[in-house]
Amino acid sequence: MTDLVRPTLAASAAVFRNGRVLLARRGKGPGEGLWSLPGGRVEPGETLAEAAAREVMEEVQVEAEILAVAAARDIIVRAPDGALRSHFVVIAHLARWRSGEPMTGEEALEVGWFTPEEVAGLATTDGLSDVVFAAARLRAVEAAS
Numbered sequence: 001m002t003d004l005v006r007p008t009l010a011a012s013a014a015v016f017r018n019g020r021v022l023l024a025r026r027g028k029g030p031g032e033g034l035w036s037l038p039g040g041r042v043e044p045g046e047t048l049a050e051a052a053a054r055e056v057m058e059e060v061q062v063e064a065e066i067l068a069v070a071a072a073r074d075i076i077v078r079a080p081d082g083a084l085r086s087h088f089v090v091i092a093h094l095a096r097w098r099s100g101e102p103m104t105g106e107e108a109l110e111v112g113w114f115t116p117e118e119v120a121g122l123a124t125t126d127g128l129s130d131v132v133f134a135a136a137r138l139r140a141v142e143a144a145s
Contacts, residue, residue: 005084005085005086005087006087007074007087007088007089008041008086008087008088008089009041009042009048009088009089009091010039010040010041010042010051010088010089010090010091011039011040011042011048011049011051011052011055011090011091011092011093012036012037012038012039012040012052012055012090012091012092012093013037013038013039013052013053013055013056013064013066013092013093013094013095014037014070014092014093014094014095014131014132014135014136015037015038015056015062015064015095015096015097016094016095016096016097016135016136016139017096017097017113018113019115020113020114020115021037021113021114021115021116021119021132021135021136022037022038022056022060022062022097022102022111022112022113023035023036023037023111023112023113023114023119023122023124023128024036024037024038024059024060024102024107024108024109024110024111025108025109025110025111026107026108026109026125027105027106027107027108027109028106028107029077030075030077030086030088030125031075031125033109033123034123034124034125035119035122035123035124035125035128036124036125036128037092037128037131037132038055038056038059038060038062038108039052039055039056039059039090039092040055040058040059040107048069048091048093049066049093052064052066052091052093052095053065053066053095056095057100058107059105059107059108060102060103060104060105060108060111061100061101061102061103061105062097062098062099062100062101062102063097063098063099063100064095064096064097064098065095065096065098066093066094066095067093067094067095067096067138067139067142068093068094068138068142069091069092069093069094070092070093070094070131070134070135070138071091071092071130071131071134071135072089072090072091072092073089073090073092073126073127073131074087074088074089074090075087075088075090075125075126076088092131092134092135093135094135094138094139094142116129116132116133116136119132
């Protein structure tokens with residue numbers, strides 16, 4: 001019998017500071033070595049926003065204020081033979097930087113602040129540029145209201 005892979009709920013945050021978004025180059029899979037938003041699994045009893053804020057603090061030591069849901073995406077990882085290895089449903093949030101300077105660690109090999117336009121030129125997890133642009137558009141709407 002084949003092991004059943006169930007989707008795992010995760011949350012991430014597009015943290016903006018001075019028009020730039022915080023990215024981390026992943027130190028672990030899925031997407032090891034690729035740039036992505038800080039994020040991870042939602043723990044039982046945690047809201048999506050709480051999970052996103054916690055993951056940002058754990059991964060890069062930055063305090064973020066979660067403002068809104070920006071996008072949702074699936075990250076599906078398959079073995080070379082096509083077998084399903086993992087399936088994450090990631091809810092990405094728009095967030096505002098509150099405090100702390102980003103630091104590297106076990107989960108973040110590198111960190112940096114990038115304009116949304118720069119993200120498109122980086123080696124990133126699938127769909128990251130679209131998520132960052134969605135968050136940036138939402139940020140502009142939030143700022144205008």
